[in-house]
Amino acid sequence: MNKPIKIVINNFDYYYNKKQALYKLNLEIQANEILSVFGPANSGITTLLRSLNRLAELNPEGRAEGEILLDGKSIYDEDVNVTELRRRVGMVFDVPTPLPMTIFDNIVYGPRLSGVKNKKDLTAIVEESLWQAALWDDVKDRLGMPAMSLSGGQQQRLCIARVLALKPEVILLDRPCSGLDPISTAKIEESLIQLKEKFTIVIAPHNVQQAGRISDRVAFMLMGKLIEEGPNEEVFANPKDQRTSDYITGRFG
Amino acid sequence: MVLVAIIVYILIKVLPEIGWTFLSQSPSDMGRGGGILPTIVGTLLVTLLAVVIATPFGIGTAFYLAEYTRGGILTRIIRFSADSLAAIPSIVYGLFGFIFFVTQLGLGLSILSGGLTLAFMILPTLIRTAEEAILTVPQSYREVSFSLGATKWQTIIKVVFPSAMRGIVNGLILSVGRCIAETAAVVLTAGSALHMPKSVFSSVRTMAVHFYTLASEGISMPKAYGTAALLIILIFLINVVTNILVNRMAAKGR
Amino acid sequence: MRKFKEKLSGRVFFALAFSSISALALITVFILIKGLPIIGKIGLSEFFGMTWAPVSQNKFGIFPMIVGTVSVTLGAALIGVPIGICCSIFLAEYAPAAVRNIFRPAIQLLAGIPSVVYGFWGLIFIVPLIREYLGGPGLSILAGAIILAIMILPTVISISEVSLLSLPRQYKEGALALGMTHWQTIKSVLLPSAKSGIVAAVILGIGRAVGETMAVILVLGNAPALPASLKDSVRTLTTNIGIEMGYASGDHQEALFATGIVLFIIIMILNSTAQYVTRKKH
Numbered sequence: 001m002n003k004p005i006k007i008v009i010n011n012f013d014y015y016y017n018k019k020q021a022l023y024k025l026n027l028e029i030q031a032n033e034i035l036s037v038f039g040p041a042n043s044g045i046t047t048l049l050r051s052l053n054r055l056a057e058l059n060p061e062g063r064a065e066g067e068i069l070l071d072g073k074s075i076y077d078e079d080v081n082v083t084e085l086r087r088r089v090g091m092v093f094d095v096p097t098p099l100p101m102t103i104f105d106n107i108v109y110g111p112r113l114s115g116v117k118n119k120k121d122l123t124a125i126v127e128e129s130l131w132q133a134a135l136w137d138d139v140k141d142r143l144g145m146p147a148m149s150l151s152g153g154q155q156q157r158l159c160i161a162r163v164l165a166l167k168p169e170v171i172l173l174d175r176p177c178s179g180l181d182p183i184s185t186a187k188i189e190e191s192l193i194q195l196k197e198k199f200t201i202v203i204a205p206h207n208v209q210q211a212g213r214i215s216d217r218v219a220f221m222l223m224g225k226l227i228e229e230g231p232n233e234e235v236f237a238n239p240k241d242q243r244t245s246d247y248i249t250g251r252f253g
Numbered sequence: 254m255v256l257v258a259i260i261v262y263i264l265i266k267v268l269p270e271i272g273w274t275f276l277s278q279s280p281s282d283m284g285r286g287g288g289i290l291p292t293i294v295g296t297l298l299v300t301l302l303a304v305v306i307a308t309p310f311g312i313g314t315a316f317y318l319a320e321y322t323r324g325g326i327l328t329r330i331i332r333f334s335a336d337s338l339a340a341i342p343s344i345v346y347g348l349f350g351f352i353f354f355v356t357q358l359g360l361g362l363s364i365l366s367g368g369l370t371l372a373f374m375i376l377p378t379l380i381r382t383a384e385e386a387i388l389t390v391p392q393s394y395r396e397v398s399f400s401l402g403a404t405k406w407q408t409i410i411k412v413v414f415p416s417a418m419r420g421i422v423n424g425l426i427l428s429v430g431r432c433i434a435e436t437a438a439v440v441l442t443a444g445s446a447l448h449m450p451k452s453v454f455s456s457v458r459t460m461a462v463h464f465y466t467l468a469s470e471g472i473s474m475p476k477a478y479g480t481a482a483l484l485i486i487l488i489f490l491i492n493v494v495t496n497i498l499v500n501r502m503a504a505k506g507r
Numbered sequence: 508m509r510k511f512k513e514k515l516s517g518r519v520f521f522a523l524a525f526s527s528i529s530a531l532a533l534i535t536v537f538i539l540i541k542g543l544p545i546i547g548k549i550g551l552s553e554f555f556g557m558t559w560a561p562v563s564q565n566k567f568g569i570f571p572m573i574v575g576t577v578s579v580t581l582g583a584a585l586i587g588v589p590i591g592i593c594c595s596i597f598l599a600e601y602a603p604a605a606v607r608n609i610f611r612p613a614i615q616l617l618a619g620i621p622s623v624v625y626g627f628w629g630l631i632f633i634v635p636l637i638r639e640y641l642g643g644p645g646l647s648i649l650a651g652a653i654i655l656a657i658m659i660l661p662t663v664i665s666i667s668e669v670s671l672l673s674l675p676r677q678y679k680e681g682a683l684a685l686g687m688t689h690w691q692t693i694k695s696v697l698l699p700s701a702k703s704g705i706v707a708a709v710i711l712g713i714g715r716a717v718g719e720t721m722a723v724i725l726v727l728g729n730a731p732a733l734p735a736s737l738k739d740s741v742r743t744l745t746t747n748i749g750i751e752m753g754y755a756s757g758d759h760q761e762a763l764f765a766t767g768i769v770l771f772i773i774i775m776i777l778n779s780t781a782q783y784v785t786r787k788k789h
Contacts, residue, residue: 087402093396100416
């Protein structure tokens, strides 16, 4: 475990209006690992993920306190370019959200924004991203089709490919398999395990089993507080906190 | 059924009347003879002017309301006034246009006055329909776009606008239809001169006004029927063509 | 560069919104400025008085026109609303998809037909019928009401149909599962639940009838006097403006603006009611 630290979360609070969603969070995320942040609904996991790329601030009532460092630099500093940050920290949402355009256009949406115009380069990006997301064989003959015509699992892998096309450093996945069948889920998990070679992955798994299957380290959250974190095997084999153990063994949640 | 009867009745009376001469010639003898070309030109010019002026303002306002304000009291007031103004009788717009553009600004009875008045008239409808369309674009599209590193402007242009296109175009068509059909506001502002317009300062007679004049003064029933039929056909064509266009555009997206 | 573009686009949108809103405010203010002085000058009681004789006696009483507008609109609503609601129930609940697909664009098209065409049709078709069977000149409240009833149909049908179709399917399935017949379901479950939408449709339809000018100008006869029966000729607020604006000046012109204000207020009230009714539901 001597991978470099990618993200440091320091005393991080988050409020919606007066309601506090995150309490004094402290967490380190290592490069090239898969970190699962799990817990029951309304534990603040989505808020945490959305704070990492500052998407949470789209909600006008939200307010962040404390700091989050990406490669040692605070992402809430004034001189941070938010769009640049979001490109470095990509995100996949809980429901597949293809934009209403073709498969090809979906994937090159990000690269085009950052100025890639050459058709050849774009095609190369599309092919590479689709390979990485294990979708290339499914769609290589119909890149010009509307993305909405794909199945749910394919749509979600398209969304992963779309994030990969940004060449991000960190990928956030917010319950990416919640609406998917077991086969699609397995395919996505498989590609995630391969992707960690190149990226840092933070995932909110849709259940405890998924956390156990794919993570290097896990963090358990409850009602906006971080209860416990540690290497996968350790936390699942002997949780230090009673609440973690209750949740893992299915006593609540 | 009654409604269909109206259309059929007028169309039957008319078919022999519409011919190339009817479309391509100027009227003679107060509209008793000849064709109605100047009124077609007048209708198109006034409508075009109104739509060209009103569209950027209408759509811009809609985007401002939907994307840049946070639904405060001000937004609600604006929304309510737009709704109310959309329902104000066209004759009131005519009244306003007559005093403001024709008299006050000295534009006279002209294409310009007519177009501006109609632009004011369709503006509230344009704003509301476009805003509705923008608000129905799923929030997730915006989130995805932001998460992929797009700025607000890029998100609006590349994602929100194309998705809302269908609704915006529908509102536009509605407005074009209203302009073409409008009589009361136009007769007060564009006048009823029966010759080819030379510039935007010329007075013109639109088809609807021409029809009204022919019918109410009993000048020529056959010509009146012809004009009415042409109006209906025009509106029908606009409906059909845009429906096809919009469906095709929508099909590309999903 | 990008930051600049971002700022600029925000500013442009704001500028567009600001000018549209000022334009709309301009209309309101302008009509008020033009119309209010005359009301102050002659007083409210004369303004709502019985006599409209702008040129000969300098009298500007709009009461007959208000009666005209109300009677014609009411007539139109009495005829048009039941038919419209029945049509929408038929389209939403009974009509097969094929029929619906023909009807919907047809209704859209009818909403787009110039009002003056409706008026003309009334003039050559309805007016002679009334003259022949009921006597009188034929140009009458009745003729106007019939034409307006037809004209508000598209509005009433399409909005009530939408509100019927947007009801959750469970309402209907629940009622049918309780052993109600289709008609009982419509009557006791669907219509009450869609009530606010239907009421809004009716109010908007009435708004359209109040604001209509060219159709009624052709069939009402336009006499600025109190009617005694449905067969009498009347003048509405809108036609009053439409007929006299072309040659009015001075006080007369201002009186027409004042008529505009009255119209404005009526529409505002109708619209607020419609909005209130639809909002109450949520």
